[in-house]
Amino acid sequence: MNLIQALIDATSTGAVYALAALGIGLVFGVMRLANFANGELITAAGYALVLLWPVSWPLAIIAAIVVSVALALFMDVAVFRWIRSQPPATLLIASFGLSILLQRVFDGIFGTNVISAAVAPGLAASIRIGDLRINLISIVSIALAAVLLLLIRFFLTRTPMGLQVQAASEDFRAARVLGIRAGVVIALTFAISGVLAAAIAFVLTTQSGGVGPTFGVQVTLFALIGSTIGGLGRLGGSVVGGFVVGFAISIFTTWLPSWINDFRIAFVYLLVAVVLVIAPNGLFAGRAVKERA
Amino acid sequence: MKQQQSERRGLTRFAVPEPVAKLWTLAAPVLVVWLVSLGASALSQTAAIDLGYALANLIIVVAMWTFIGNSGVLSFGHIAFVAVGAWTLSLLTIPSNIKAAIMPDLFPFLIDAQANPLVALVIAALVGGLLALLSGLALMRLNGLEAGIATFALLMLVVQVLTYFKQIGPKSGQSMTGLPRSFDLQSVLVIALVVIALAWCYGQSRSARLLRASRDSIQAAPASGITVTRHRLIAFTVSGALAGVGGGVWAQLNGVAQASQFSLDFTFTTIAMLVVGGMLSLWGAVVGALAISALSHLLGVLEKGLQFGDVMVSLPSGSRLIVLGAIMVLVLIFRPSGITGGREATWPFVAHIRRAPAAQTS
């Protein structure tokens, strides 16, 4: 196994998990909601991609974005808006309930079986540089993640709305006293998490080609846990935490010898436990780096 | 039930000494569980089967309350202790020859290990408690919300290990069968009542009271953080042990244990019970578990279909969790402290005792 090749694959997995953590982190910042149901945004976008890609790929991409943004906004309006002032634990439970509920709804609509379609089959190819073989999808997902991270960074630091999101993340009440519209800022972060979910769904469907009712759960779970070890509420920390977890999964998958390869996921969780023991407040707590995202 | 209480309060103002009122917070849940069991087992064959699962879930929810209710910290990981309990009891009670046949890679000492079901249940509790203690050393260092999220990791870790570790169970993801049925409904009921009593006793302990006192003021008094961590760890351990018992009972009733059964859906069902009942009181845990179980039973009957004259009414399968999810979300929106408001059962004859636990709702 080629080292560079493995590192690139790991980076691409990490990038996808970082995007998921970013979506979760943005929403967490403004309303202290660790949104477990973020996974169902990914699943919804995934269904849109596999169902519509055979019809028309631009339509599929647009539909994926529209569907996940709409679902994200719907979550806000139907559930979270009503319990905004509840403690974070209540919000987390509600999102967990919503997540399971939506999984069953997907079950009911699309059936329990995985629906398959070749999404962006062109990206399944790999390119050769010397004896290095690089999967095209790895490059694409790294690029996609980098572009989205930069765009969101630009949005947060350079636009008035982005500043408002940052202000609301730091002190929600003080932001409202300045006239920042709470509902708008929250809806905006939900919408962005929807867009990110669509991007994640694109990469994941391209890799796996199939979507089932629990399609988005694993990424979300890992991203949530990654955000936690990176430092929830610190956007940069969340993103790095998500990346580290994704990177670790990929590296363990490639490098663990076959007799313990089944335990790769277990090892990731074990790694998480070790990190927690070493740094209970998150890996990046108390450093300036974490604010840059 | 509530109606009755307030009527009586109007009629007789019969004050009781404090200890009696306190004992009532144990007696009420025990009585209610006993009566409901009596009723359900007389109702129908399916009701009796569902009652078994209801009691197993009740044990698990009471175990979760022991930690979540007293510490105010969420846990999505208790099903891990349930799984470990189920595993332990299964490995200790399945006859050796069956074990050797279906799990050829098992550690030799596990093939030979045998215990009487009750002893196995106690060992299941010990293993559950030990796992809670060890994982708690890492988890309890975290702040509340982060700890809650990190408990997902614990659940996943345990499920992964049970799925793939063929030295302690069946080959990747297969199920453990051949579990002899040793507990009848009656003994499950007794076990459930004992668990309620144990959880109640823990709730009366000094450690639990300190923990509850810290529950709402953890941010205000970070200086007490170290002792809070210790008391949380105690609660987590007790709670893990009780959840282990729940797992053992569950495996007994189910007859089969498989790692994939200890899933997010299972976690969700039990959390929903706790939330709907009111997660800050033992009474809430009991009421929630019974109420949701009853609802589940009803939905299960409807999913199979009910005959109304010529019309067959049936719900699509899977609607159970949708309804449950919707109910939980609605409860969180409209009554976030649950049906019981997070209060313990109050002595029906007098009003003044309810004050102490009532302060916790917020």
Add this chain to the structure above:
Amino acid sequence: MTDHTTPQRLLEVSDLRVSYRGIAAVSGIDFHVDAGELVGIIGPNGAGKSSTMHALVGAVRAQADTLEFEGSSLLGRPTERIARSGIALVQEGHNVFSRLTVRENLKLGATARPNSDGLEDDLQWVYTLFPILEEFSDRQAGLLSGGQQQQLAIGRALLSAPKLLALDEPSLGLSPTAVDTVFSSIESIRERGTAVLIVEQRAQQTVAAADRTYVLSEGRITMMLGPEDAHNSALLMKAYLGS
């Protein structure tokens, strides 16, 4: 935007009540602020001063016979809409967004402006009022001193072009020189035509500066003082200790 020629009623409050979990913090107070006025509210800790301010911007639930700003009721109006109708509150404890730069904080202040006309003028004026903000405009707000943060908080509030600037204990925790800066800036703000409502523990300075000062004690207004009372220490003592 304010009409300077005829004094008009800006804020009208009567029988304002605030309670937390059944415990009354403010129990029925009346006061008003006219356009261009500087009005003070003084009182000891726990007298209900901050609760009054929070009630004003809808940050706590309050009851009142009247709570009107420019003739329309503020009761039940969300905080951000109150801010957008022209009340800028500077919260207690130099409340700035510490992770953002000074410039970004100031930009956020303009959120509640009806439009951006005159924003540049206002910014220049804030810079003349508090030169330090221009000098440190790229610095993280969290790195400023307490006094500088308070200047930033006031400057930020001014950029919303408020008709009423509400200051909640602006001198709290500041050094004497910083307190002087704050008070002299309040004079300039008022000279520019913005009405100011200031809640303070520093009785003498407030009474001297304000057109009218209400004394709040245990949730009730017990006295009203004019600038001429500023040097009547006996009266101020009495105001504080209650009769």
